[in-house]
Amino acid sequence: MPDLPAPFLARPIAHRGLHGGAVPENSRAAFEAAIDGGYGIELDLQLSSDGQAMVFHDYDLARLTGQSGPIQMRSAAELAELTLGNGEGVPTFAEVLALVAGRVPLLVEIKDQDGTLGPDIGALEAACAAELASYAGPVAVMSFNPHAIYEMARIAPDIARGLVTCAFADEEWALTPAARRAALAEIPDFGATGSSFISHDREDLDREAVTLLRAAGVPILCWTVRGPLQEKQARRVAHNITFEGYLA
Template sequence: MRFLDGPQPRIIAHRGLAVGAPENTLLAFLKALSAGATHLETDVHASADGEAVVSHDPDLARVAGRDGRVDQLALAELRRIPLGDGQTFCSLAEALDAFPEARFNIDIKDQRAAAPAAAAILRARAADRVLLTSFSAARRKAATAALPEVAVSPSVTEFVPALIGAKLGIRPLARRALRGFAAVQIPERRGPLRLVTARTVRAVHAAGAEVHVWTVDDVADMNRLLDLGVDGIVTNRCDLLKSLVDARN
């Protein structure tokens, strides 16, 4: 599985590097890789004509300043919408093709995007360099049905039994809950509950999975989490994380 090849920690660029580039665009991905990101985190929705489109939001308001939804427009129409810096929407297929060696962390944002995302990954022969995740286990499973060997991360609700096992020191419970998952991708906290602790990290590692924490942009927080032993950090500032990792090494 190439997704987990290479040295740790994983420097996971959240929607690319949106410094001088719009998020989730080919330029943002290029900037992230040039800054030292080891992985690209992105999101997919389905277009009106059933293509997996790289976009975090279901609508166009925040990124394009206009009305409408991604699923109301065909891919060709989305490509004509300017996002800034000469960029526009791209398909997942285009992103995988543009960066054939890059490792992609893909969040399936809606049910209709599951099948076209899987098809794009298959066409690009990229299953070994991709991790699929979603807040919905059903969405993720719909995509992975055609990709049985692809790396996956649990939804937060799927992670709950493992968290209980970790908190109570019942590692067999954590191992059962995390069977088949390559990585656990979680925020450091969920409300008042701290999800990422030294004990949690040890329990996830004992279950054979990595711990990736999102979304962390403060260098002091990055440093503290690395001291806890996390395997990767999802960040909007992969350039800062790369500098930190270099300094720690």
Template sequence: MPAPNKPAVNFLTARPIAHRGLHDFSKGVVENTASAFAAAIARNYAIECDLQLTKDGEAVVFHDEHLERLTEGHGMVKDLTTAEMKRLVIRNSTDKVQTLAELLSQVDGRVPLVIELKSHWDGDERLAERAVALLTSYAGPFCLMSFDPDAIAAVRRLAPEIIRGIVAERVDGSYYAFLPLAKQMELRTFSHVARTRPDFVSFYYGQLPWAPITALRASGMPVITWTIRSPEEAVMATRCSDQITFEGFTA
């Protein structure tokens, strides 16, 4: 249940959540850009987006650690300053990389923001700190989430009133092999809950139903799912969750 003086989480499940905005690369509307967010606002969808930390400590709206997939740049976000990030050419787009402050100004409370803190799994809390600093004065509905429990524990410590969530999957593949076994087990068993105290879970729909998530949902914790790419997947996901995070079709 929400802590005293904490906003309700109803906004999280009220409308489908546009994954990285309502984007369509074929039409020049690229993920995590102002154009994608404008399209989501126009359809009254909530917006899911991602934050990375720049070399000079700014939160920018960008999913990947590396630049090559979406831009003409090379290397990693963490090695570029904010000014250098904003000069990048985004492929097939006239948009530029936004800072979190610019995103907040664009959205201005019109739709909910579901903001993921990307992590290098190194204990660095600066991204959480910067996001919290900017969001504490933001009047619109929003929440912060991350795959990394350390990031969410930091949010809890810095601003316990902010709605926070864990992004998760079963952690039964090779993707997490770089993490120490103890960390993998923490993710797999949700043993971090005692210190993260999430208000919701964002879970990979293809691994549902799953007993730990079913139990959390039965206890009253909202569960949203990712990433839904067709109406058929949406039907499957809503059987086991309270809302979908979608892309590639009109939800």
């Protein structure tokens, strides 16, 4: 079980890069701005139709590119031709790794590809692990789907890994069965996945499962902090924050 690298606790982590205004989330410009500001970077991975790990949050392209349809229906080359609003196309994970080049910690969220936080995963994890095999900077991977982290433990055991956790409220996870959501909220897979940290919803940090992990010495990250007051409240529990909309 690799430990979370120490730099992840030393500086705030910019959610999808330091974005805002003319700088889109998960863009090269957002990542450069985070580096310039001395912040860590959190980013999201989705899969292209030709099996490449792409840095993009949504399952659908509409909100961020103005184009319709799932990201998984476009090739990496096609995605590079779309615009995020500042003239940039959707970057590959390989491109972002080359840009960051170990200058700041990189927190990588593997988005759920199953749709119900179930076991239908594998291709995105393989693409992520392949790109990270030669990366030398401080990096950690995480996912809401424990199956993704079990897979990363199997194929890339030396990369620090963790779970993204929350209360799994039904309005946000309507496709996931209620029993599955209730179970996941108690973080039962932490030990078996070989996780070394969690990144938990800042609005749910008083959950007993979080308290017990913190008491056991587990690093607690949290998401997403959007102002100084929220940061002050979150840091009563969390060892570090993921933030956006202000300078942490």
